[in-house]
Amino acid sequence: MLPMMHETLILIVGLLAVLISASVVAGVLSWRAPKPLSPTLVNLTQRINAWWVMVVAITVAFFFGRPGMTILFALISFAALREFVTLTHSRRSDHWVLLGMFGIVIPFQYWLVWTAWYGLFTIFIPVYCFLLMPAITALHGDTERFLERVSAQQWAVMISVYCVSHVPALLTLEVPGFEGRNLLLIAFLIITVQGSDVLQYIFGKLFGRHLLAPTVSPSKTWEGLVGGLAASSLLGALLSFLTPFSPLQAAGVAFIACLMGFLGGLVASAIKRDQGVKDWGHLIEGHGGMMDRADSLVFAAPVFFHTVRYFWTV
């Protein structure tokens, strides 16, 4: 805790400043706008309020250190998995496999994070769950839309459990000269990737002309992507004091994470479009579900984890 006091304080003050200004701006806009408020303004206020809740939740977990973060992200996995499974096709015969995903896969994967058993952590879901879940489904004997069902199950645990668990797994990395400060890496990842979402949205609204993937998402533009990535790389460089990276390295790592985050949002949109829904769920007022907020983090976390592990650990 102590070696990070200084950085933590700067972080909290910085986040508070951003949130308070956002709330003030939204408050002034709503106060001056004609009543009843337009849906856009209502949604803006809901989103900012939801951000307050998320920042407070993450900050509380932050102060509880490794147990706090592990439990928080296990809960996030639970919410994300629930949304994923709800959205995809399953049959009555999948009951036990689905139960196992919630009751065994999530606890075991986070236990592996907790005990820092890296070897099994990286292969438990991609190897063992990948092979055993379809085997159990086959043993049940229901072959109706078999491949579709087992693929959806595998995707569900990969996205909502495997990928998400790489965030608290950052705490298990041993970076020389950075001991006891790994929580700040999580802060760096979350702030740059979530910041990039917001920045891409703002740049898209201000300068967006050319749609990037019109059949997937009506709101993603080249201008938003380029502007958002440039700005979030800069944000990464400014936050390099949190990390073992130099400012230039921090910009590079942030760029990779935010690019992955963008791709995550794109894939999530494609899945939602395929399933004919607009949001993953209804957990967070104004944001839809957990996956609507976490889709970018899901794609960014494993790549960020392995970038740090490959280049910065011994």
Add this chain to the structure above:
Amino acid sequence: MTKLRVSTYTLLQTVTSVGLSALAWVVTGVRPIWNGSQPSDRQRIYFANHASHGDFILLSACLSEKERARTHAVAAADYWSKTRLRRFIAEDMLSSVLIHRQWTDETQHPISIMLSVLDQGHSLILFPEGTRNMTDEPLLPFRSGLYNLSMARPDVELIPCWIENMSRVLPKGQFVPVPLLCRVVFGAPIAIQPGEERRAFLDRARETLLALNPRPQRDD
């Protein structure tokens, strides 16, 4: 002694009702969608699709605490009276109204039992399919109870309630629920039109309920 007994039962029922609603939220994140009706103090019959024992827990979790306390689910006596444990769960913990699907004795007539509950000012949760639907059909044909009750007590509002996904959370024969998101859609009240035939009304009520399903193409 009886006073103690009564207050023990009241406590048991309150604890059960609050506990089950909390459990329903943790497992399914259940959320009501008021689509044509609003929460109100009016006496009501909530009628819903039925595929799981969890259905009425989910529906009552969407009601206010006050409304939940006076709303009773109608359940089949031939299933829920079979063992002492079932009877305890249905009557003492959940304060359900038990009716006999195959009744012989006139005092056991389902309609008169339900009417006596309505006449105490309570609301009912009714599953007009008469049994848990295990077929590929989204909704079975309705049995007559809904029509008979509404003919006898036309002032009681009939609210259609579509319960989403519960058959996937807790399929028939399973006892451990899978966490999946559920919603309950409360539609506009319907009433028997002047001169409307029994079958015509029941079919219309069924169509009204079906039309509330927010994702009809994905019902498996």
